[in-house]
Amino acid sequence: MEVSSVSLSALDAAEPIARRGWRTRLRSFLRPTNWSAAPEARQVPRWVHILLWVWLLAIDALKLASPVSKLPHFLGTASDWQPLLPLLGRLVLEDAAAAALFYLTWRWLIPRTLGRAQVGQYVLLSAFLVIPYALIVGGITYQTSPKKATNRTIRVTETAPGQKKPVTTVIKPTDSSIPEAWMRVLAAGFVGAFIVGSSSALRVTGDYIRGQRNRREMERQQLLTELAMLKTQINPHFLFNTLNNIYSLTSRKSDKAPEAVLRLAEIMRYLLYESSTDTVPLSREVAHLNAFLDLQRLRLPASAPDAIRLDITGTPPDCTQPIAPLMLLPLVENAFKHGDLAARPVAVHIKLDLATDGMIRFSVHNFVASSDATRDLPKQPGGVGLVNLRRRLELLYPNRYSLEVEASAEQHKVTLTLLS
Numbered sequence: 001m002e003v004s005s006v007s008l009s010a011l012d013a014a015e016p017i018a019r020r021g022w023r024t025r026l027r028s029f030l031r032p033t034n035w036s037a038a039p040e041a042r043q044v045p046r047w048v049h050i051l052l053w054v055w056l057l058a059i060d061a062l063k064l065a066s067p068v069s070k071l072p073h074f075l076g077t078a079s080d081w082q083p084l085l086p087l088l089g090r091l092v093l094e095d096a097a098a099a100a101l102f103y104l105t106w107r108w109l110i111p112r113t114l115g116r117a118q119v120g121q122y123v124l125l126s127a128f129l130v131i132p133y134a135l136i137v138g139g140i141t142y143q144t145s146p147k148k149a150t151n152r153t154i155r156v157t158e159t160a161p162g163q164k165k166p167v168t169t170v171i172k173p174t175d176s177s178i179p180e181a182w183m184r185v186l187a188a189g190f191v192g193a194f195i196v197g198s199s200s201a202l203r204v205t206g207d208y209i210r211g212q213r214n215r216r217e218m219e220r221q222q223l224l225t226e227l228a229m230l231k232t233q234i235n236p237h238f239l240f241n242t243l244n245n246i247y248s249l250t251s252r253k254s255d256k257a258p259e260a261v262l263r264l265a266e267i268m269r270y271l272l273y274e275s276s277t278d279t280v281p282l283s284r285e286v287a288h289l290n291a292f293l294d295l296q297r298l299r300l301p302a303s304a305p306d307a308i309r310l311d312i313t314g315t316p317p318d319c320t321q322p323i324a325p326l327m328l329l330p331l332v333e334n335a336f337k338h339g340d341l342a343a344r345p346v347a348v349h350i351k352l353d354l355a356t357d358g359m360i361r362f363s364v365h366n367f368v369a370s371s372d373a374t375r376d377l378p379k380q381p382g383g384v385g386l387v388n389l390r391r392r393l394e395l396l397y398p399n400r401y402s403l404e405v406e407a408s409a410e411q412h413k414v415t416l417t418l419l420s
Contacts, residue, residue, distance in 0.1 A: 044106055094137055094140065102198070103199075105195070105196050109126065109196070126196050129196060131189070133188065133189075136188075214395070221392060246261060266291040267292060275326050280323060281318075308346075309346050313353045339366035339412070348366045360417070361416070362417075367410060386405065403415070
């Protein structure tokens, strides 16, 4: 019942290198990076849509104000709008080009350049976007605007003072079409640069504010999780049971008593000191998990040493793969709280697999005690159960995790997958 997943990176790695032609390289260049992994960062906020179109429609209203004011009467019929159709068509094309430039900057240019801290590439690609916009919009504006100059030759006939014969003077007006066209392209270029700058400023500001808010939320959530973990995992009930087991071992002069004390000290040291960092090596998390399991095995009779089983694959003893601390223990601790430790041959079966691409798959399977299967279990105080774990995963592994829960009246299985 395990959930299998194939990462995109693995598929890309499996693709033959010979097939990666210029199209693949172009797609890789045009594909934006995940500057911000949060889902809301990949979408344009609603207020940005509203701000953009209010600004575009306000500019259109200003451009229409002068032609409408010169009309003899109110625009009531379709024929009254006939003189304004060329202007309206031009404004629609200009708005479409401006919106395309704005959204292209937001969705592609910023993640591709500033998201990778490449300011020089941002300037070059901005010019790559603004120049076609200026040529298109400037050309449309010039073609649809009324011409102020004509190409007709003007002849002026006049009699000079002191002469009887009139003199005809031919005046050829200067052709200003080329300078006027380029002036309109230049004006459109300034507008395009303003659109790119506005989109960049809004995107950078929004992502900065979102990042600051998420960072503060992560720090607060991490602190609350650590405090809640200390209250629930290292609670008096757990300590008393462990100390009673150690006392029983010492009274029988068992060789396991020193090891039990050492395991308890390792758990306390890890929870109080080593788990305060953002990430820890996977080997340290596994060592902490083994220490917890060794203490739990003290609750079982000597005839069932394999009732708690831990299978680890792909993880060497000195594995440095980073993982958030105390990410695996809540799933294991929940199995001992509500699991049937009398089930045989295996009461709790734990699997940990580290793939070559850094993906971690961790699953916990246990049988449910008959007393817990027939009654509703109360929710854990402080939210340190699955709800709290999901919240930590959303903050620490956004879009890089999956948590599958399979529960029935007889057994319970949880599978956690973390992508690198």
